Amino acid sequence: MSHSQRIIDNDIEAINAAYHVADFALEERNLRDQERILPTDVIRRLVNKGLTAIRIPKEYGGAEVSNRTLSQVIRILAKADANIGQIPQNQFGILNTILLIGSEEQKVFVFNEILAGKFLANGGPERNTKDTQTIQTTLTRANERYILNGEKFYSTGSAFADWLAIKAQHPDGYIALILVDRTTKGIDIVDDWDGFGQRTTSSGTVRLNNVEIDPFLIFDERLLAETTHFRGAYSQLIQVAIDVGIAEAAFQDLITYVKKARPIADANVAEATQEPYLIQEVGRLDVLLEASILLLEEASDVLDRLEKTKTLKDIEAAEASIAVAEAKIYAHRAALTISEKLIELSGSRSSLAKHNLDQHWRNARVHTLHDPVRWKYHALGNYYLNRKLPASHAWI
Structure with a gap:
């Protein structure tokens, strides 16, 4: 960079x-x-x-x-x-x-x-572990030198990084967040991400082979448990904004390409834009998109209000997570539904590769795999029904 x-x-x-x-x-x-x-x-x-x-x-x-x-x-x-x-x-x-x-x-x-x-990128989760929170990468200490070994995947942005943020097992028995200069000997960044969507995020492999790190840049993640925060809601808010952006792009292309489509013969109209059922569908999608934008803005405002709170309470941190979870559900639906309807309503010609209209659905489908909404619904139901506060981590 x-x-x-x-x-x-x-x-x-x-x-x-x-x-x-x-x-x-x-x-x-x-x-x-x-x-x-x-x-x-x-x-x-x-x-x-x-x-x-x-x-x-x-x-x-x-x-x-x-x-x-x-x-x-x-x-x-x-x-x-x-x-x-x-x-x-x-x-x-x-x-x-x-x-x-x-x-x-x-x-x-x-x-x-x-x-x-x-520019700072993450070293990413790891493959072949029991869940995304399990870390096998190790930090070892020998004669006051700290050495990293391991392999990361889903390392979004790693090809552009000056610094990499790596999570590893600290020799003292906790998970540490470590910043390491990407030019350090022993770091290998491989652009092998081959997902069908979000193709150019550089979300591939980072290999760490006896990488010496600066102990000044070790952060103790146990400290997160000692304070009340809404780190998860903050992280999730950005994920919501990405999905809303995808939905907006798909809706814009839908308006453009529907105007080029041929109407179905049974409609007895000259233009596809005069088909009554198609008009209804576009109206329905507009409401879905606008609702996702409004929920995103409302969740953003909740976080802005809570940031002004000097002593954050657990219930207030939960409020942030719940507001963002509600926004995530609508953004998820908007991105997937509008990107799929774009192809349906724009007709057969919209499926031609030269238009590349499938990218919106591919991107939406892959990105919405982050933090699945089935658990957002569960968090909402448990919160409103049982007053159960969401977990305090980066996924809610």
């Missing part, structure tokens, strides 16, 4: 920068998707515009934009290219975790790196 970054000062500048990057991302989106070309130039522009630093607190030199603005920025990017919306998601989440558990010296160092134009 280029390390020449402008500093965004406020919410309006952040939104304007997002539109600039989105316009650039849209230009070769279809080519990148079809040929699996990584969006290196787009991510460089995203970083150089200052968008990756917009949530850094003002006291550390950042704009500290609102959660409402962050969700809008992600929506704008994801509407242009869902891959671009997803790639910085982990950086925002990791910086939020460091804000919660980092020492003052660690926070100053990491935030200054980001403000200087460095």
Whole structure:
């Protein structure tokens, strides 16, 4: 990544920068998707515009934009290219975790790196473990040297990274979050992500072979249990914004391509746009999309309100998770339904590969596999029926 970054000062500048990057991302989106070309130039522009630093607190030199603005920025990017919306998601989440558990010296160092134009990606979960929280990567200590060994997958954005955030088993028996310079000897980044959607997120393998790390950049995740926070809701809010952006892109293409479709003969109309059942379907999809946008904005506002709370209570953290879970359910439905209806309502010609309209459904289907909504419904029911607070982790 280029390390020449402008500093965004406020919410309006952040939104304007997002539109600039989105316009650039849209230009070769279809080519990148079809040929699996990584969006290196787009991510460089995203970083150089200052968008990756917009949530850094003002006291550390950042704009500290609102959660409402962050969700809008992600929506704008994801509407242009869902891959671009997803790639910085982990950086925002990791910086939020460091804000919660980092020492003052660690926070100053990491935030200054980001403000200087460095890009941070995650080392990702691991394959072949019993669940996504199980970590087999190990950190060992020998003669005051700390060594990482392991293999990660789903390492979104790793090809663009200056820093990698790796979770590992600490020799003292806890899970540590470790930042490591991606140029360190023993790190191998492999762009082997071959999912049918979100093809250009660089979500492949990171191999760690006797990688020596700086002990200053070890973060103790046990500290997360010592404070009340809504880290999960914050992370999930960005996932919701990505899905809403996909839904918006699909709806925009639907309006364009339906106008080119031929009407069914039984309708006895000259244009497909005059078919009564088709008109009804478009109206129904519009309501679904608008509802998902409103729920996203409402959830963002809940987080903004709670961030002003000096001493957060468990019930307030739960409120954040519940608001975001409700938004996630609608965003999930909007992204999948509208992207599928786009093909149905636009007719047979819309299925031609040259139009690449299937990318919206492919992206929606793959991205919505994050944090399945069946567990969101369960969390909502348990909360309202039994006053059971959601678990405190990054998935709710």
